[in-house]
Amino acid sequence: xxxxxxxxxNAQILGGTVNNGSVLIENDKIxxxxxxxxxxxxxxxxxxxxxxxxxxxxxxxxxxxxxxLRGLADDLPLDTWLNEHIWPMEAHLNGDYCYAGALxxxxxxxxxxxxxFNDMYFFMDYVARAVDESGLxxxxxxxxxxxxxxxxxxxxxxxSKRLIEKCHDSAEGRITVAFGPHSPYTCSKxxxxxxxxxxxxxxxxxxxHVAETEYEVQxxxxxxxxxxxxxxxxxxxxGEDVLAAHAVHLSPAEIEIVKKRGVKLSxxxxxNMKLASGVSPVQEMLKKGICVSLGTDGxxxxxxxxxxxxxxxxxxxxxxxxxDPTYLTAQQTFEMTxxxxxxxxxxxxxxxxxxxxxxADLILLDTKAPHLTPFRHPLSHLVYSARGSDVNTTxxxxxxxxxxxxxxxxxxxxIIEMAxxxxxxxxxxx
Amino acid sequence: xxxxxxxxxNAQILGGTVNNGSVLIENDKIxxxxxxxxxxxxxxxxxxxxxxxxxxxxxxxxxxxxxxLRGLADDLPLDTWLNEHIWPMEAHLNGDYCYAGALxxxxxxxxxxxxxFNDMYFFMDYVARAVDESGLxxxxxxxxxxxxxxxxxxxxxxxSKRLIEKCHDSAEGRITVAFGPHSPYTCSKxxxxxxxxxxxxxxxxxxxHVAETEYEVQxxxxxxxxxxxxxxxxxxxxGEDVLAAHAVHLSPAEIEIVKKRGVKLSxxxxxNMKLASGVSPVQEMLKKGICVSLGTDGxxxxxxxxxxxxxxxxxxxxxxxxxDPTYLTAQQTFEMTxxxxxxxxxxxxxxxxxxxxxxADLILLDTKAPHLTPFRHPLSHLVYSARGSDVNTTxxxxxxxxxxxxxxxxxxxxIIEMAxxxxxxxxxxx
Numbered sequence: 001x002x003x004x005x006x007x008x009x010n011a012q013i014l015g016g017t018v019n020n021g022s023v024l025i026e027n028d029k030i031x032x033x034x035x036x037x038x039x040x041x042x043x044x045x046x047x048x049x050x051x052x053x054x055x056x057x058x059x060x061x062x063x064x065x066x067x068x069l070r071g072l073a074d075d076l077p078l079d080t081w082l083n084e085h086i087w088p089m090e091a092h093l094n095g096d097y098c099y100a101g102a103l104x105x106x107x108x109x110x111x112x113x114x115x116x117f118n119d120m121y122f123f124m125d126y127v128a129r130a131v132d133e134s135g136l137x138x139x140x141x142x143x144x145x146x147x148x149x150x151x152x153x154x155x156x157x158x159x160s161k162r163l164i165e166k167c168h169d170s171a172e173g174r175i176t177v178a179f180g181p182h183s184p185y186t187c188s189k190x191x192x193x194x195x196x197x198x199x200x201x202x203x204x205x206x207x208x209h210v211a212e213t214e215y216e217v218q219x220x221x222x223x224x225x226x227x228x229x230x231x232x233x234x235x236x237x238x239g240e241d242v243l244a245a246h247a248v249h250l251s252p253a254e255i256e257i258v259k260k261r262g263v264k265l266s267x268x269x270x271x272n273m274k275l276a277s278g279v280s281p282v283q284e285m286l287k288k289g290i291c292v293s294l295g296t297d298g299x300x301x302x303x304x305x306x307x308x309x310x311x312x313x314x315x316x317x318x319x320x321x322x323x324d325p326t327y328l329t330a331q332q333t334f335e336m337t338x339x340x341x342x343x344x345x346x347x348x349x350x351x352x353x354x355x356x357x358x359x360a361d362l363i364l365l366d367t368k369a370p371h372l373t374p375f376r377h378p379l380s381h382l383v384y385s386a387r388g389s390d391v392n393t394t395x396x397x398x399x400x401x402x403x404x405x406x407x408x409x410x411x412x413x414x415i416i417e418m419a420x421x422x423x424x425x426x427x428x429x430x
Numbered sequence: 431x432x433x434x435x436x437x438x439x440n441a442q443i444l445g446g447t448v449n450n451g452s453v454l455i456e457n458d459k460i461x462x463x464x465x466x467x468x469x470x471x472x473x474x475x476x477x478x479x480x481x482x483x484x485x486x487x488x489x490x491x492x493x494x495x496x497x498x499l500r501g502l503a504d505d506l507p508l509d510t511w512l513n514e515h516i517w518p519m520e521a522h523l524n525g526d527y528c529y530a531g532a533l534x535x536x537x538x539x540x541x542x543x544x545x546x547f548n549d550m551y552f553f554m555d556y557v558a559r560a561v562d563e564s565g566l567x568x569x570x571x572x573x574x575x576x577x578x579x580x581x582x583x584x585x586x587x588x589x590s591k592r593l594i595e596k597c598h599d600s601a602e603g604r605i606t607v608a609f610g611p612h613s614p615y616t617c618s619k620x621x622x623x624x625x626x627x628x629x630x631x632x633x634x635x636x637x638x639h640v641a642e643t644e645y646e647v648q649x650x651x652x653x654x655x656x657x658x659x660x661x662x663x664x665x666x667x668x669g670e671d672v673l674a675a676h677a678v679h680l681s682p683a684e685i686e687i688v689k690k691r692g693v694k695l696s697x698x699x700x701x702n703m704k705l706a707s708g709v710s711p712v713q714e715m716l717k718k719g720i721c722v723s724l725g726t727d728g729x730x731x732x733x734x735x736x737x738x739x740x741x742x743x744x745x746x747x748x749x750x751x752x753x754d755p756t757y758l759t760a761q762q763t764f765e766m767t768x769x770x771x772x773x774x775x776x777x778x779x780x781x782x783x784x785x786x787x788x789x790a791d792l793i794l795l796d797t798k799a800p801h802l803t804p805f806r807h808p809l810s811h812l813v814y815s816a817r818g819s820d821v822n823t824t825x826x827x828x829x830x831x832x833x834x835x836x837x838x839x840x841x842x843x844x845i846i847e848m849a850x851x852x853x854x855x856x857x858x859x860x
Contacts, residue, residue: 076756304801370845380501
């Protein structure tokens with residue numbers, strides 16, 4: 001196969017080794033960044049004048065297929081929302097629905113500049129098919145829940161291993177598989193210990209919800225006499241390969257445990273605010289050197305997958321909650337969304353910055369827009385003024401997935417219709 | 431002049447007397463809403479299939495020309511931000527800069543679905559010229575600050591009256607003028623009492639910042655021995671014609687005063703969060719029947735004028751601050767942004783809902799987008815998933831200001847360039 005080359009010229013770069021210059025892509029990688037790139041023999045030249053070039057954003061906690069449940073029910077107490085709306089609908093899930101929902105989420109992510117995500121849900125081989133087609137990069141995990149039932153536990157391990165065998169390191173390496181024990185209150189100790197053992201054996205990462213609500217903390221305290229991170233540490237689950245989503249309610253001792261074990265965190269401000277779960281001590285944890293990244297959670301509790309909106313929410317929430325406008329600066333928020341995201345998913349050497357040798361996961365944002373004028377501090381505009389629709393071009397693994405807002409890898413209009421129909425069918429079964 | 435008619439057909443309507451139907455506009459007014467409108471003799475037909483039709487949004491507190499200061503400085507303590515960045519730049523303001531900044535803000539508002547706004551700043555006759563050209567509806571006030579200086583006070587009244595004479599009820603009635611005493615801590619008692627007297631005499635509304643920060647409360651307490659709303663009530667300023675912006679720090683007694691006097695409030699969540707000012711007791715005040723509307727504040731502290739984003743922030747902030755996901759529902763938030771906004775500005779009979787006899791201030795939003803799929807509860811999508819860029823068409827006073835995202839009333843690209851240059855010039859004078 002011939003080498004495929006793309007040159008992005010005249011770029012104003014965020015998250016790169018230089019602030020201005022040209023970036024040369026060969027196949028899936030960035031191979032040169034400077035101003036003196038020879039323009040001959042290049043397959044495709046993109047003029048990035050009046051655009052910001054930055055790393056594709058990394059959404060470290062989501063449930064793609066839940067996009068089918070977007071706007072199903074809002075403004076409700078968590079238990080009513082789950083028991084009366086979300087779970088009854090999820091009972092009708094099947095592989096085709098999850099495929100449709102995942103494709104819909106992939107289109108949304110491509111159109112708002114996310115190139116890598118960390119997903120946990122069901123029928124994940126169907127999700128993998130959608131991700132493969134979309135051209136995005138993702139870590140997929142089957143959500144494991146046993147509620148203490150041994151048969152269920154066996155089935156969950158079987159399904160997780162099936163997913164690893166079928167999908168791990170597939171789609172030119174864009175898809176990897178993690179273990180997805182749902183949480184310390186829905187998984188038995190046996191399941192969690194088993195996950196650690198299998199993760200060590202297979203080398204796969206672990207993706208788990210931890211300390212999302214005060215209710216969860218009380219449940220774990222009641223069952224195990226310890227707070228969630230203390231309990232997970234005691235049974236040996238925690239490690240550098242663990243991505244803990246939400247991490248809202250942590251005691252000072254738990255923050256120390258997270259730091260000591262090198263656990264990575266995914267902060268989900270929109271979901272935490274919408275469900276009134278609480279406010280994660282993000283600034284404090286970043287200050288201690290803990291890797292805190294950013295995630296949207298599923299579209300049912302957000303209700304979109306727009307990481308630019310999530311950045312603004314993250315920064316504003318830390319400032320108001322701590323009554324300090326210097327908390328979570330634009331620079332810190334940007335890092336959470338790029339390099340911290342990469343680090344959180346064990347991909348620090350491959351993505352998260354624009355550097356020679358890294359994967360060509362890049363996005364371009366239009367800056368000639370009234371809400372981004374005057375254009376003076378790109379980072380400020382990115383975090384506080386921009387929105388997903390400002391993303392003009394999305395490149396993942398060296399492939400152009402969207403150019404000038406047109407999605408190239410998958411058929412947007414067809415997917416919207418397919419998802420609308422799937423959601424209608426699910427609702428009719430209720 | 432011949433009558434100009436526009437028919438919007440196949441609309442899914444929010445904030446109207448019916449949920450579906452056709453809306454007929456003649457000149458500046460809605461004259462019919464039903465399914466049996468005779469399609470002949472209509473100048474322009476807009477097919478609203480797959481679109482939401484709703485009232486143009488009402489931004490009840492902003493400083494248009496501050497769009498030139500967007501992204502100038504962020505993540506700073508309020509006094510550093512004001513003293514070292516905002517005020518030094520404002521010292522270089524002139525009419526031309528304020529015109530450029532106001533035009534920029536008008537383009538941004540047209541493109542994100544705001545048709546009416548309440549503005550306070552300087553060089554307001556230049557702002558009026560921009561608003562006139564843009565086709566938007568606005569209440570303009572000269573920001574009055576005397577800091578106890580009698581000469582300054584006289585000048586402020588002179589300027590306010592000049593603005594009234596020159597601009598009140600201009601631009602086919604789209605522009606009115608209010609008195610804009612800046613705040614109880616920057617205006618003397620004499621100025622505030624004078625404003626009440628003049629407002630009664632001229633019949634103009636009053637636009638004032640009140641209780642934005644705890645520091646302000648302490649200042650007013652120190653100077654007058656009362657909290658801001660208590661003090662303003664004591665000197666007789668409060669009334670149904672007063673729009674108090676921010677209203678963050680209110681004692682229970684002050685909430686009762688606001689209710690009793692019929693004062694209207696503008697809640698500004700993005701600005702209050704970004705500057706860490708505090709959280710307004712919005713839900714509590716709405717419950718008491720107080721008219722709370724929504725505003726973006728200026729772009730320097732937001733940093734955009736996107737009312738769709740502001741709605742999501744408002745709802746999410748009330749939920750997390752009160753730790754109750756049922757707080758500020760999508761319906762309540764929508765009302766804050768439409769009918770409450772109209773009521774707050776004394777325009778309840780003219781705008782804020784889609785009703786026969788009201789002004790034709792309407793917007794259409796595209797719903798065929800991945801982040802708005804599946805399309806089931808329009809209100810939920812509007813508040814929790816949509817963004818300003820989903821607005822497709824903006825109509826104000828019966829004129830189409832934007833159609834299919836193309837701004838028709840003013841030249842977008844030229845304005846972006848003019849604003850960029852004006853901001854550059856101002857910065858170079860620093």
